[in-house]
Amino acid sequence: MDPFKLLTRSTNLTKAATASKKTxxxxxxxxxxxxNPQLFGGKDDDSSSNASKKRKRGNPSAVPDLVTEAELDFFGDGKSKNVSSKEKDDDDAGVPNEKNETSKFAKDTLSEEDCKRILRSHKLKITLLNATEPAAADNEGEKKSKKRKKEQATEHANSGxxxxxxxxxxxxxxxxxxxRxxxxxxxxxxxxxxxxxxxxPTEVQLGGLPLLLGDIGGLEGDKGAHTKSTTKQSLADVDLLTVAPTGSGKTLAFLIPVxxxxxxxxxxxxDNVEEEELEGPKAIVVAPTRELASQIVNEGRKLALGTGIRVTAMRKGMKPAATFPQDEEDESADEEQESGSDSDHSDSDESTSQEHNQNKKDSKTSKKQRPVVKADVLVTTPLLMxxxxxxxxxxxxxxxxxxxxxxxxxxxxxxxPLFRDQTLGIxxxxxxxxxxxxxxxxxxxSSxxxxxxxxxxxxxITLRLSTHAPLARLVxxxxDxxxxxxxxxxxxxxxxxxxxxxxxxxxxxTSSISDDSSGPPLRPPFIVFTQTIPRAVALHSELLYDIPLEAGGSSRIAVLHSDLSDTLRSDVMARFRNGSVWVLITTDLLARGVDFRGVNGVVNYDFPSSGASYIHRVGRxxxxxxxxxxxxxxxxxEDIPYVKNVxxxxxxxxxxRRDERPSHKAAGPVSSQISSTIQPWLLDALPTPSKRDKxxxxxxGVEARRSDTAGPGTEAGAGTGARDGGSKSRISTKSGFDRKLENRRKGAKxxxxxxxxxxxxxxxxxxxxGTPAAHEEDSDGNEWGGFD
Known part of the structure; x- marks a missing residue:
């Protein structure tokens, strides 16, 4: 079933347009x-030196060619490697032969210059944020201001x-x-x-997995021998802060090491090398939405298949900690209360005291019988945990x-600030x-x-740790x-x-939209983002019958927001993933992390609230x-004051894209014809929003759309809603006269x-x-005397 043919059944497109559609x-x-799922890496140092003067170091003629086959070391030195068939069989079978592993790693180990070239060609930058090194001595011939000298004196006084x-x-x-x-x-x-x-591996996996799995060689910094020794010791056990594009495989990058x-x-x-671990989860993954948490659980279960590791989504009633101090405090408080009640009320009824004690015993046993969650990896939202x-x-x-x-x-x-206290509490x-x-x-x-x-x-400081692992930043x-x-x-x-x-x-x-001026066409399935839940519901009601019955009718369009129950949300997600739903209208609930690999496009029906929101929305x-x-x-x-950021x-x-994609991917109608959407004159004409406006x-969000709190068929816009601009922000194609008549009919009703x-x-x-019980006198005015 071709959705484009069904949606354009009444349109006479030219043969050239139809051919371009097929292409x-x-x-x-x-x-x-x-x-190849990688976004960068199609250029070597020679070609990339044109874009940046800093990359002109080294000898460009010594840069080897990259091999595109997945089985080979296509980032290596380009030399042929003679691997025996026995070693290859052992490698495929995963036999942990130490000699083979050592020899293979020695062959696969790249030089420092090759590591730099590969990481830079893939636009990877790894930095230690909290590394320490001795303060540099002042140069005698360097001229410095008094303010700078005072600052340095203060820094040297506080710490060396x-x-x-x-x-x-x-x-x-x-x-x-x-x-392996x-x-x-x-x-x-x-x-x-x-x-x-x-x-x-994608870029984030190419650079992140060696850090989290513990690199055993080839680490060098730009700060000299002191940095080199410090880095080799620290990166086997490191905290990591990663900034990577949407859809680049971050979930796989943090699940594999865990x-x-x-x-x-x-x-x-x-093997009795370490002591037995404490009862409870070994890893906690925190995600902002239930949909993202459910997706992480599914990916984790696929990786953990057959390993015995349990990956579980957090639910109400689960006990993530082995001991709860409040249980012991409640028990001691109950005992003190019982002894006090026995001394003060010694002559109380015996049956009542027995029932009271039985209830307390039941509550204690329920607390003690509350099991710790039997999960190794627990995926949760912040408030639930x-x-x-x-x-x-x-x-x-x-x-x-x-x-x-x-x-x-x-x-x-x-x-x-919305989730900060909850996350820091965890x-x-x-x-x-x-x-x-x-x-x-x-x-x-940066904050x-x-x-x-x-x-x-x-x-x-709180746990009195002498040292802590370094924090590495991978970009x-x-x-952004x-x-x-x-x-x-x-x-x-x-x-x-x-x-x-x-x-x-x-x-x-209704016409050819695949011209070079307008870019590639937008074809189902795609996601439509709105600012608020009422606007998503209203837009869904307006478009409910726009898809013809031959294409599936109203079943091809759905709405998803946080007011729906968990069952309905899961059902809509499943229908959209299997292709039953072509157009999904939602809020920023699905803007982050959720992976829909077959989505052809994104429509920002309402303008995004920030640049980060735009990046995450279009990343679906x-x-x-x-x-x-x-x-x-x-x-x-109403959106013009905020357009410049996007x-x-x-x-x-x-x-x-113009710098990277044509040389990295195969030439095609999309990658070879890249036109500029934003012209320089448009950037100059757009107003620059202030920090307060952002x-x-x-x-x-946009204030003009917040007054629209109801969908079509309701009274939104009538009265104060229409006077404060709600009627202008309403999602509807009805004229003002028709809406006025409709409101009159509703008012009369x-x-x-x-x-x-x-x-x-x-x-x-x-x-x-008229009942005799309501008054004391009957219809004749005589006093009622009641029933005999």
Whole structure:
């Protein structure tokens, strides 16, 4: 079934347009996964030196050619490697032969210059944020101001060391087969990865997995021998802060090391190398939404298949900690209360006291019988976990000493003021000294980095730790930018009615929209984002019957928001994943983390509240390096003050796409014809929003749309709603005259119902007044003497 043919059944397209449609249909995210999921890395140092003067170091002629086959070391030195058939069979079977592993790693180990070249070609930058080094001595001939001298004197007086950002270059992971040969991960885990078709790692996996699995060589910094020795010791056990594009495989990058370390620790306990672990979860993954948490659980269960590791989603009533201090306090308080009641009320009834004691015993046994959750990896939302570990009647939380790994997915939201207290409460409850923390997101503000550093240091002081692991920052590509493999469109619709008509034209294209000027077409399935829940419901009601019956009718469009029950939300997600739903209307609930690999486009029906929101919204398409995704953003007159921020993100993404994509991917109608959506004159003409305007937009959205709190068929807009601008922001194509008549009919109907209700109440009151029990006198005026 071709949705484009069904939606354009009444349109006479030219043969050239039809041919271009067929050609473009071969390059959409829904057509399948690309052979190479990487976004960058198509250029070597010679070609990339044109873009940056800093990359002109070294000898360009010595740069080897890259091999594109997944089985070979395509980031190596380009020389042929003579591997015996026996070694190859042992490697495929996962035999942990130490001699073979040592020899293979020696062959696979790259030089420092090769590591730098590979990481830079993939736009990877790894930095230690809390590395320490001796303060540099002042140069005698250097002229410095008095203010600078005073600052340095204060710094030297406070401490002899200062923190520096040290860049490191670990051995990159060139193939998933190296997880077994180089890092000796579990054979079952390696088999599960191979069964799911993972062969070539993405950029975040290429640089993140060596850090989290413990790189055993090839680490060098840019700060000299002192940094080199410090880095080699620290990166085997590191806290990680990762900023990587949407759809780049961050979930796989943090699940593989956690599962592998749990299996390794189990083996060590079995061999009596380590002591038995405490009861409770070993790793906690915190996600902002239930949909994202459910997705992480599904991915974790696929990787943990056959390993005995339990990956569970947090639910109400679960007990994540082995001991709760409030249980013991309640028991002691109950005992004191019992002894006091026995001394004060010695002559009380014996049966009552027995019942009271029995109830207390039942409550105690219920507390003691409350089992600890039998899960190794627990995936939760912040508020649900905080309620599970909160002490009754206190602001403190129960400790979780069994947790060794804390993962914050979409960390910029979890450490935002909305979730910050909840997330930090979970973080502080993990009191294991060997706790490792990793933060992951596609957008990360500098304030989040500072908060993570301060939390790690304050936790070390609270737990009296002599040392703590370094915090490494991994940045893939350009920080806080959209993915470069999708096309962006910024369309001015003037009014709300114009936006609705533009969306209907996307559903029913009436002309060729595959021209070079307008970019690739937007084809189902796609996601439509709105600002509020009422607007999502209203838009769903307007478009419910726009899809023809031949294409499935109203079953092809659905709405998803947080007011729906968990069952309905799961049902809509399942229908959208299996292709039953073509158009999904939602809020920012699905803007982060949720992986829909076959989504061909995203429509920002309401303007995003921030640049980060735009990056995450458009990241629902173009997952895992798929080309052909389209991101359409509609804006009206009310959105013009906030457009410049999004326009800058689009301009940066298109520039990065022009620099990288044509040489990295095969030439095609999408990658070879990249036009600029944002013109320089538009950026100059758009107003620059102030910091206060950005904060207001992020908190409340566009104010003109907040007054529209009801959908079509209700009284939104009547009365005060229409006077304060609610009628202009309403999602509807009805004229003002028709809506006025409709409101009059509704008003007459409500007045009639009110009159009937008042008449029925008056009749009931009259009937009640006629009963002899209501008054002491009858109709004749004689006093009623009651019943005989």
């Amino acid at each position: 473009a249909s071969q390059h959409t995210p829904s057509t399948g996964q690309n052979a 060391k200062k923190k520096a950002h040290v860049q490191v270059f670990p051995q990159p992971l060139t193939s998933f087969k190296q997880l 040969s180089r890092y000796n991960i579990s054979r079952r885990l390696a088999d599960n990865l191979a069964a799911q078709g993972y062969t070539i 599962l592998n370390q749990i299996l390794a620790r189990r083996k060590a306990v079995k 905080l309620h599970a570990i909160s002490l009754k009647g206190q602001s403190a939380t129960a400790s979780m000493p069994s947790v060794r790994h804390l993962i914050l997915d979409e960390a910029d939201v979890l450490l935002d 973080w502080n409850a993990c009191i294991n000294p060997s706790l490792r923390v990793s933060l992951w997101s596609a957008t990360m503000a 989040v980095e500072e908060l993570a550093l301060s939390t790690i240091e304050s936790r070390a 893939v590509g350009l920080k 930018s959209a993915i470069p493999n999708i096309s962006h469109r910024l369309i001015y619709a003037a009014t709300e009615q114009g936006k609705l008509l533009a969306l209907r034209q996307m559903l029913h294209p 398409t173009g997952r895992a390096g798929r080309d052909g995704g389209v991101a359409v953003t509609l804006y009206t007159k 326009a800058n993100i689009i301009a940066a993404s298109e520039k990065l 904060q207001r937009l992020k908190r409340r 409500m007045a009639s119902q009110k009159a009937k209700k008042s008449s029925s109440s008056s009749a009931a009151a009259a009937a009640t007044a």
